[in-house]
Amino acid sequence: MTKHQNNHSQFNPQVQIIHVTYDNIITESDHTFFNWKEGTLIFDAHPFFEILREFEKNTSSGKKALNFPCIHLEDGKTEKICDITFTLEKEEIIIILFDYTGKYKDLNQIAQQKNESILLAKELELKNKYLLEKEEFKNSFIANINHEIRTPLTSILGFVEVLEKTKLTFEQEELARIIKRESLHLNALIDDMIDLSKIESGTLKIVEERFAFHNLIDGFRESYAKVAEEKQITFETNIDPGIQEYLIGDRTRIYQILNNILINAFKFTEEGKVIFSITKNYQRTNKLSLTFKIEDTGIGIMEENIPYLFERFTRFDLDKRISGTGLGLAIVKNLVDLLNGEIKVTSEPEKGTTFNIKLPFKFEIIKTSPARKKKKYKLPKSATKYRILVVEDEEITQYLIMKVLISQGNFFVDIAINGEEAINYIERRKYDLILMDLTVSKIDGYQATHMIRNNYGDKFISEVPIIGFSGKSNGTARDKCIRSGMNDFIAKPFEQEELIYKITKQIAKKAAN
């Protein structure tokens, strides 16, 4: 055993010793694992040895040694991971290869695990960032498209209403009805998209409010009785009479869930009936659980399709005459989950479908008076017409509002196309109310309101009622309007009646003060 072998015996390495001249020719080798022939160039053995080009003949009397740990060497089928030592003697270089393949492979596994876990964490972080960016883009895209679509839609719906009040032939009436129906459908689709986007981004808020439960159900009974009559099918309702008159829950979302299921039931039932039943599961203290069952004798769903029923853009019927976005049931499922409810479906092709929806509610134990009805307002008597300033940059909406207001016979209307022009107008003329689009140019609706409320000593200017309006129909826009000093908010597309009601209310309230 050589001296070098003794030094490294603690790791039990195998050793190969090679003698090389300063001309890099192998003069001696024990061929322990690499069969590098004497008389050949060491550079041809492996490119690692090209490092020897750097060493000139050792002219000093002492030995010089250099160590290279963990070098991968391969020659044909032999692969080794070695620590390599060069000893520069006077006439030759002695190369010693210490084979630590086993030790290094063990270390390799540890390093692999450590590095992999760090890289995986980074990969997940990147994926998460990518998904968040995608989500953000989607939400802002939907919000923008909502605004872009709602503005022309407001005009279409408004003008159809104006058109319906004119003298029309039967055919024209029918065409106007179709335009209105399709526009309302488009509006509903936008609502669905917004809802789904809010649900997916976790921004949809569930509210708990006291509402007239039986009133809500009566509404369904009334509306769908008409649909049933038109389709010549039967509509039955079985409501547990023990259910409280007023319940606490999210009325809007409950309406949305039930309406979506009822729409589908009627859409896919050409003969037979639709049965809508509500039963009480249990009632404890102020808590209540109800099951809503909607059965139809319609076309049914194939068993293999049921698991995909609540996925977005899923439609199994190929009948193009039946309209639908494929979003309705996805929204229903998400809403039921948000309300901590359950939804189950059973179906048989050509026999019909049954939806069972279990939802929790609360109710007030103390008897209270029924919810307030919408208060009626009247325009105060006035010798002159009321003057309204409409701040709106889109011509078609300007025209629509003018038509609606002027047709009432009580209003003069001025139009300002941006916030700056609106300020000029109010400084020159007294207004009874301002209808303020929130996104007008130069000075936006919020800024203009701020200026009106704060920059004028004249109370007739600083206290003028302002109603904001926008295509952004969410609660945030409304809150922002109120916070910025406006009196009310109206979302586009608005109903004429709602617009008149809100204007009347603000003018009447101002007069009362």
Next chain:
Amino acid sequence: MKLSKKVVLLGHFGVGKTSLFRRFMDNEFSEEYKVTLGVQIKKKLIQLPDGRELSMIIWDTEGHSISIEDTRKSYLLGSHAFIYVFDLTREETYATLTKDLEYLKENYIKVPARVLGNKLDLVNEKEIRRQLTEKNIPFDDLTSAKTNKNVESFFLDLAEEITR
């Protein structure tokens, strides 16, 4: 005498040094990450534009975790160029770049160091160039070992540079 030059690939672990090495040497790429322990060395013959032949010996070293000073000094001995590789998707792999380049400049004064941003296929090139410029990160080229973008041209340019 035959021209022979040693080029060392340096940089943090997982930045794609071995992928660049394999892509240039054997025109191969694998999605699988395999840690490099120590160093693996290969030789490639390159035909230079002036007709000479260069034997480029590339040392693919084990990636460091903190700074280049962790790299074994014997691996850097007798080098003719360093290629410092960083990962365009991991900021921490170029956080110490300026300091590492200074270290190389101080200790290996005559050896040129080139900087490569790798994994270009995973990022938007325009955006990443803007970000690197904004953060004052020096780089000579951006590459993708996966798609082979700029790999061959980078090594060939380097071959010319170190044989001038």
